[in-house]
Amino acid sequence: MWAVTGRESNPIPWPLWVTFFWGFGVLMRGLRVYGGFGWAQLSAREYEKLVREQQNALR
Secondary structure (H helix, E strand, C coil), X not given: CCCCCCCCCCCCCHHXXXXXXXXXXXXXXXXXXXXXXXXXXXXXXXXXXXXXXXXHHHC
């Protein structure tokens, strides 16, 4: 697509920009899911809170 849309005007292929930002998003999501930046502790606390609420509702 880049070859057809005029690569002479821009020496940096636009697909690289898309790939860079997509990769950054995937990296940030991976860090969040696998415990980066303290998200694991926040997730664990939220889970424990929900379990306590469910136990209290069953009583």
